[in-house]
Amino acid sequence: MTAMEKKDPFIAGICIPAVGEAGKTGDWSDLKPVIDQAKCIPASKNKPACFLCWLYCPDAVVTMTIPVTIDLDYCKGCGICAEECPANAIKMVRKVECDESL
Ligand code: SF4
Ligand code: SF4
Secondary structure: OOOOOOOOOOOOOOOOOOOEOOEOHHHHOOEEEEEOOOOOHHHHHOOOOOOHHHHHOOOOOEOOOOOOOEOOOOOOOOOHHHHHOOOOOEEEEEHHHHHHHO
């Protein structure tokens, strides 16, 4: 094998949430996403479809499951999932309001 040949065409970077030096990264944020499962496509149709929030989340804290869930211990509250959701099913709320509804 020459130096220019690829060893494995399927190698990719994978992001996994983990505790950092400053603790769980979700502690830093002020805003948290809340999913309205009645609007969310996988939950409302009971089909493994959409999952754009899972695809776009830069912190890999969204599950590709029915229902979709978000690990708030590591969510940074960036709001990308809410921006990308085609069903308008994700609302960004202040962390205080979110904690009260859990
Ligand atoms: S992007 Fe919106 S509709 Fe699609 S799975 Fe996520 S929350 Fe549900
Ligand atoms: S707010 Fe940002 S970090 Fe949190 S689940 Fe949505 S995309 Fe991921």
